[in-house]
Amino acid sequence: MNGQRRLALPLQRSHPMSSQEAFLARVRRALHKEPLPPAARPPLLWSDQDTAAATANLQTLVATQRPALVAQLQQELGAVGGVVAHVHSAAEAVGYVTRLAQEKDATLVVRWQSDLLDTLEVDAALHQQGVAVHATTLPAEALPGETASAVAMATRRQELRDVLARADLGLSGVDYVIAETGTLVLTAQAGQMRGVSLLPPVHVAVARTSQVIATLANYLLLVQPAGADLQPALSSCVSFVTGPSRTGDIELKLTVGVHGPGELHLVLLDEPTPE
Amino acid sequence: MQPSTASDPTLRSHASHLGTEGFQEHARQALQDAPLQQALQLLVTNFVPRRVAAMAALGNAEVLRTEARDIKERTMARLDEYLELFAMQAQRVGVQVHWAQDAAEARQIITGIAQDIGARVIVKGKSMATEEIHLNPHLEQHGYEVIETDLGEYIIQLAGETPSHIIAPAIHKTRQQIATLLHEQLGTPYTEVIPEMTQVARRALREQFLRADMGLTGANFAIAETGSLVLVTNEGNGRLSSTMPRVHVALMGMEKVIPRLADLAVMLKVLTNSATGQKISSYVTMLTGPRRAHDLDGPEALHVVIMDNGRSAILRSANREALYCLRCGACLNVCPIYQNIGGHAYGWVYPGPIGAVLTPMFTGLDTAQHLPRASTLCGACREACPVKINIPHLLLNLRQQLVERHDVPWVERALFTIWACIMQHPRLYKSAVALAALAQKPFVHHGWLSKLPAPFSGWTQSRDFKAVAARSFRQRWQETLQHERPAAPGVASPEVTSHE
Numbered sequence: 001m002n003g004q005r006r007l008a009l010p011l012q013r014s015h016p017m018s019s020q021e022a023f024l025a026r027v028r029r030a031l032h033k034e035p036l037p038p039a040a041r042p043p044l045l046w047s048d049q050d051t052a053a054a055t056a057n058l059q060t061l062v063a064t065q066r067p068a069l070v071a072q073l074q075q076e077l078g079a080v081g082g083v084v085a086h087v088h089s090a091a092e093a094v095g096y097v098t099r100l101a102q103e104k105d106a107t108l109v110v111r112w113q114s115d116l117l118d119t120l121e122v123d124a125a126l127h128q129q130g131v132a133v134h135a136t137t138l139p140a141e142a143l144p145g146e147t148a149s150a151v152a153m154a155t156r157r158q159e160l161r162d163v164l165a166r167a168d169l170g171l172s173g174v175d176y177v178i179a180e181t182g183t184l185v186l187t188a189q190a191g192q193m194r195g196v197s198l199l200p201p202v203h204v205a206v207a208r209t210s211q212v213i214a215t216l217a218n219y220l221l222l223v224q225p226a227g228a229d230l231q232p233a234l235s236s237c238v239s240f241v242t243g244p245s246r247t248g249d250i251e252l253k254l255t256v257g258v259h260g261p262g263e264l265h266l267v268l269l270d271e272p273t274p275e
Numbered sequence: 276m277q278p279s280t281a282s283d284p285t286l287r288s289h290a291s292h293l294g295t296e297g298f299q300e301h302a303r304q305a306l307q308d309a310p311l312q313q314a315l316q317l318l319v320t321n322f323v324p325r326r327v328a329a330m331a332a333l334g335n336a337e338v339l340r341t342e343a344r345d346i347k348e349r350t351m352a353r354l355d356e357y358l359e360l361f362a363m364q365a366q367r368v369g370v371q372v373h374w375a376q377d378a379a380e381a382r383q384i385i386t387g388i389a390q391d392i393g394a395r396v397i398v399k400g401k402s403m404a405t406e407e408i409h410l411n412p413h414l415e416q417h418g419y420e421v422i423e424t425d426l427g428e429y430i431i432q433l434a435g436e437t438p439s440h441i442i443a444p445a446i447h448k449t450r451q452q453i454a455t456l457l458h459e460q461l462g463t464p465y466t467e468v469i470p471e472m473t474q475v476a477r478r479a480l481r482e483q484f485l486r487a488d489m490g491l492t493g494a495n496f497a498i499a500e501t502g503s504l505v506l507v508t509n510e511g512n513g514r515l516s517s518t519m520p521r522v523h524v525a526l527m528g529m530e531k532v533i534p535r536l537a538d539l540a541v542m543l544k545v546l547t548n549s550a551t552g553q554k555i556s557s558y559v560t561m562l563t564g565p566r567r568a569h570d571l572d573g574p575e576a577l578h579v580v581i582m583d584n585g586r587s588a589i590l591r592s593a594n595r596e597a598l599y600c601l602r603c604g605a606c607l608n609v610c611p612i613y614q615n616i617g618g619h620a621y622g623w624v625y626p627g628p629i630g631a632v633l634t635p636m637f638t639g640l641d642t643a644q645h646l647p648r649a650s651t652l653c654g655a656c657r658e659a660c661p662v663k664i665n666i667p668h669l670l671l672n673l674r675q676q677l678v679e680r681h682d683v684p685w686v687e688r689a690l691f692t693i694w695a696c697i698m699q700h701p702r703l704y705k706s707a708v709a710l711a712a713l714a715q716k717p718f719v720h721h722g723w724l725s726k727l728p729a730p731f732s733g734w735t736q737s738r739d740f741k742a743v744a745a746r747s748f749r750q751r752w753q754e755t756l757q758h759e760r761p762a763a764p765g766v767a768s769p770e771v772t773s774h775e
Binding site: 019020022023024026027028029030031032033041044045046076080136138148153156157160161164165180181183188189190191192193194195198215216217220221223224234235236237238239240241242243244245246247248249250251252253255256257258259260 | 314317318321322349352353354355356357358359360362368372374376424425426427430443444445446449450453469470472473474476477480481484485499500501503509510511512514515517518519529534535536537539540543544551553554555556557558559560561562563564565566567568569570571572573581583587588590591
């Protein structure tokens with residue numbers, strides 16, 4: 001607390017805060033609800049499909065439809081100003097990223113730590129061009145599967161925040177890509193910062209075609225283990241990203257790059273996944 | 276910049292005064308405000324066809340609207356249970372849940388959080404709920420620096436005005452007005468080029484995102500099943516406000532809850548297609564708790580303030596379905612009244628047809644009794660609504676309440692009493708029509724009544740009235756029957772069944 005804060009007007013807590021009970025009781029009164037015994041109440045989370053069967057169906061369906069879905073994805077993401085590069089080898093994927101970095105005069109790239117990006121060895125290629133690469137890794141002292149100390153995490157967070165504010169290009173993977181709307185699904189995980197796809201002026205995501213699914217409804221089904229409590233399966237932040245940041249707030253004229261990246265590239269790697 | 280009365284910021288900033296005279300005055304000014312009329316024209320030519328095309332492209336828009344409405348109906352019927360489930364699930368992942376009975380309590384809770392965490396700078400994502408409780412002036416009074424970060428909201432904050440459209444808050448301002456504003460307020464070189472203006476705002480606001488201690492947003496949806504909040508934006512203001520500051524506070528009306536994660540797919544589709552004609556917005560962010568131990572960014576604390584502020588009264592009333600509203604703005608864009616007078620004339624945070632329903636219910640029918648009447652009941656809003664809210668019906672409910680409270684002039688009441696009596700008695704009706712046909716003679720011009728004496732002068736002041744026909748429908752019907760098709764025995768005579 002500094003001096004300025006103490007000058008603020010005192011808060012008037014004249015009446016006690018309404019509790020959850022009082023709030024919900026008022027809602028209940030407004031509903032004129034018949035009080036039912038818990039056993040007689042219909043389930044709050046009703047089920048209109050056999051989730052397990054639907055999920056199984058989904059896997060086979062998506063596999064057979066993949067070429068059509070990839071075409072749809074290119075069409076949809078292209079329509080909202082995203083750029084899709086359909087490549088057939090790791091070398092092509094890396095080539096696309098390094099060319100783009102050169103085109104943008106990038107000096108600093110910030111990237112997710114992910115298996116795909118590690119496999120591609122994109123760092124080495126960028127270094128060769130004199131581009132610095134900073135991966136959003138956990139503090140060095142943390143062992144795999146172990147949580148770093150709070151102090152180490154705090155230091156690392158601050159460090160990465162500064163990197164993000166300066167980075168010219170953010171490079172990430174994706175969890176899924178949704179064909180219906182051309183949407184990238186990015187989840188916050190250890191090593192996968194939210195800011196990589198948000199702060200730099202250019203965002204490049206790399207995905208395998210095996211990560212393409214049909215619809216948002218499919219995604220919601222995939223994260224929902226049948227019959228299980230699904231909350232633990234959800235990351236603290238799931239971002240659905242569809243095209244560059246855009247606004248129409250001045251005379252309804254579409255303009256990109258207002259807060260998030262003004263450019264969004266999806267490098268779609270079409271090669272057999274190593275079994 | 277063109278001079279115009281209604282563009283005067285001081286007037287606009289006080290737009291929240293209600294009352295019939297205020298409405299009429301604002302409406303009159305709006306009609307003569309050339310830049311505003313130009314902007315409204317843009318809305319009609321942009322948003323309306325985009326939404327229509329998007330809904331048509333969906334192929335199953337009707338099914339989706341019905342599903343979305345069904346989800347809302349189910350939610351409202353057991354709202355207390357869904358809120359309880361949402362709170363429980365949110366708390367499990369470390370969200371701090373607060374309950375606010377009214378605007379004052381919501382303001383107090385949010386100011387209390389700011390004080391507890393020692394915040395000084397607060398960045399805001401776009402939120403109508405915070406507009407509803409007039410949060411900014413309150414926070415500023417308590418010494419906090421509050422910065423709107425949605426481009427449209429930022430522009431009107433710089434201008435000291437209030438939003439005039441739910442999703443395009445600065446629609447009433449021209450690019451020249453905005454260029455002058457940015458130049459004067461930020462000291463940047465004058466430019467009318469929209470991408471350049473956008474970059475000026477980006478740089479200014481990026482700095483604020485990095486220095487802010489607290490991010491304040493609304494919520495488009497709150498998922499009971501998972502305790503998740505969903506923010507829908509195009510610019511990324513919601514993402515940045517909920518990622519960069521160390522504490523994130525979301526204020527939501529209690530009707531924002533949806534039951535299941537799976538429901539999000541339907542709700543999102545109808546929302547974005549209706550709002551902007553987009554299949555999905557650029558950014559949809561689903562937040563389940565604050566950052567976890569291994570997350571490298573995101574807020575250390577997440578607070579959700581669930582607000583009633585008059586909603587339980589709406590829930591109890593015959594107008595419950597007003598709570599289904601997703602705040603997409605589609606009803607504004609298609610409304611012949613909104614298209615002419617814009618948002619500020621409505622006098623409160625929610626304009627347009629849904630505003631005409633919500634404002635009297637939130638602020639009291641006394642102060643806003645003109646709003647239910649400011650509608651042609653054409654039904655365009657109902658057709659556009661993604662959750663099929665029957666807005667004309669809700670407006671009629673409010674009008675009925677006004678009549679029941681005798682809040683109508685005695686002349687109107689007397690006339691309608693007489694009218695009701697005539698309509699219930701066929702003989703009386705027949706004579707009345709005959710009498711009217713005679714009495715109207717001095718006023719008829721080419722089959723129209725365009726100037727009537729009191730007490731009918733109010734009607735003809737702004738519209739014409741079709742003259743009563745020389746021969747009534749009944750007379751002509753009778754003649755037809757006699758000349759062409761004599762009624763078969765046993766067929767009821769039209770004298771009995773007709774409801775002319």
